[in-house]
Amino acid sequence: MASETLRPDGARVRVGVVGCGVMGRNHARVLSEVALAELVGIADPDPAVVDPIAATLDTKAVASIEDLLDLDCQAVVIAGPTHLHHELASTAIARGVHVLVEKPIASNPEEGRDLVQRARAAGVTLMVGHVERFNPAVLAVKEAIRGEDILSIAITRVGPFPPRMSSVGVVTDLAVHDIDLIRWFTESDIVEVQPQFKSAVAEREDIALLQFRTASGVLAHINTNWLTPFKARHIHVATRDKYVIGDLITRQVTECSGFRPDGSYSMRHLPVGHTEPLRVELTSFLTSLVSGTAPAVTGEEGVISLDIAMRCLAERAAVGAAVEDFAAAKARKVR
Numbered sequence: 001m002a003s004e005t006l007r008p009d010g011a012r013v014r015v016g017v018v019g020c021g022v023m024g025r026n027h028a029r030v031l032s033e034v035a036l037a038e039l040v041g042i043a044d045p046d047p048a049v050v051d052p053i054a055a056t057l058d059t060k061a062v063a064s065i066e067d068l069l070d071l072d073c074q075a076v077v078i079a080g081p082t083h084l085h086h087e088l089a090s091t092a093i094a095r096g097v098h099v100l101v102e103k104p105i106a107s108n109p110e111e112g113r114d115l116v117q118r119a120r121a122a123g124v125t126l127m128v129g130h131v132e133r134f135n136p137a138v139l140a141v142k143e144a145i146r147g148e149d150i151l152s153i154a155i156t157r158v159g160p161f162p163p164r165m166s167s168v169g170v171v172t173d174l175a176v177h178d179i180d181l182i183r184w185f186t187e188s189d190i191v192e193v194q195p196q197f198k199s200a201v202a203e204r205e206d207i208a209l210l211q212f213r214t215a216s217g218v219l220a221h222i223n224t225n226w227l228t229p230f231k232a233r234h235i236h237v238a239t240r241d242k243y244v245i246g247d248l249i250t251r252q253v254t255e256c257s258g259f260r261p262d263g264s265y266s267m268r269h270l271p272v273g274h275t276e277p278l279r280v281e282l283t284s285f286l287t288s289l290v291s292g293t294a295p296a297v298t299g300e301e302g303v304i305s306l307d308i309a310m311r312c313l314a315e316r317a318a319v320g321a322a323v324e325d326f327a328a329a330k331a332r333k334v335r
């Protein structure tokens with residue numbers, strides 16, 4: 001948590017963005033627009049990438065995080081590749097700068113935990129960019145199931161390969177969004193994982209079907225891949241009295257309830273806001289800095305979700321290893 005408020009005089013928070021690819025340029029655009037921020041600069045190693053964005057947003061372009069921090073930032077958004085999150089966020093924390101790091105918090109939980117410790121020791125805020133928590137359709141689903149006895153959650157997050165392959169597979173890159181949502185919806189920890197995944201085309205896993213059970217007894221399922229020709233993101237939640245369906249792309253959220261013995265029920269579309277999730281996320285981050293309160297998605301939560309993603313990968317690896325051991329033993333017997 002921020003040790004002191006940043007705008008006692010009403011000035012804007014001086015923020016920079018590190019990494020100006022697909023996500024970083026969106027962070028920069030939004031930060032150039034929100035009232036709480038002054039976008040002091042953006043960093044990316046490639047001038048052909050960073051210069052035109054900086055010119056459009058009327059901010060400074062620099063080549064490295066060190067140069068960005070020299071612009072006297074109070075906070076940075078880390079939107080570089082996942083395998084660099086730990087290094088980049090550590091550099092900012094070491095200079096006493098608050099950090100919003102994109103999801104996943106790092107490429108493994110050990111690095112994530114290290115970031116949490118460094119931020120705590122330095123007295124700076126560390127928030128993780130689990131942006132779906134700020135998606136109005138997700139918020140409408142969460143509101144519809146508030147106080148309900150949740151039975152199961154099934155989430156689909158599929159689409160084509162990203163324009164540039166991530167440094168991690170689909171479980172760590174995409175399913176981590178939904179692991180976070182399952183924990184957030186149920187306010188309970190995931191205690192059992194039953195993962196299935198494989199690498200159909202890419203070097204790392206590109207298709208996964210993951211099953212979970214939470215401490216509160218909710219069953220959950222994530223269907224994710226990079227092999228579907230179009231993007232689809234759906235959430236289905238069954239509670240004892242309702243069935244709620246959210247389409248995170250069209251932002252249509254439907255609630256079925258009032259189940260009657262003859263099989264009939266009531267159905268209604270729920271009101272969904274129109275806000276841009278990233279704008280709400282960044283405003284929430286800046287507000288936490290200004291007010292000195294805990295961020296909406298803490299580093300600790302980012303680590304827990306990444307831990308679950310890693311448990312999925314490890315569990316499958318353990319089963320795979322057992323099968324291979326069995327095959328090897330069988331082969332030895334034959335010889």
Ligand SMILES: NC(=O)C1=CN([C@@H]2O[C@H](COP(=O)(O)OP(=O)(O)OC[C@H]3O[C@@H](n4cnc5c(N)ncnc54)[C@H](OP(=O)(O)O)[C@@H]3O)[C@@H](O)[C@H]2O)C=CC1
Nearest residue numbers: 019020021022023024043044079080081082102103104131
């Ligand atoms: N919350 C969400 O919905 C989303 C989150 N993300 C997350 O954002 C992160 C970035 O993903 P994405 O934007 O798709 O990736 P990109 O590859 O499109 O962008 C990353 C950028 O960072 C640059 N970069 C590399 N090294 C450094 C460095 N040392 N300092 C500064 N910049 C550097 C890259 O430059 P170069 O090309 O020269 O290597 C590239 O321009 C990932 O962690 C991803 O998980 C991504 C999309 C959506």
Ligand SMILES: O=C1CO[C@H](CO)[C@@H](O)[C@@H]1O
Nearest residue numbers: 103161162166173174177
């Ligand atoms: O939601 C997302 C869209 O795709 C990107 C590339 O796979 C992800 O990193 C991101 O989290």
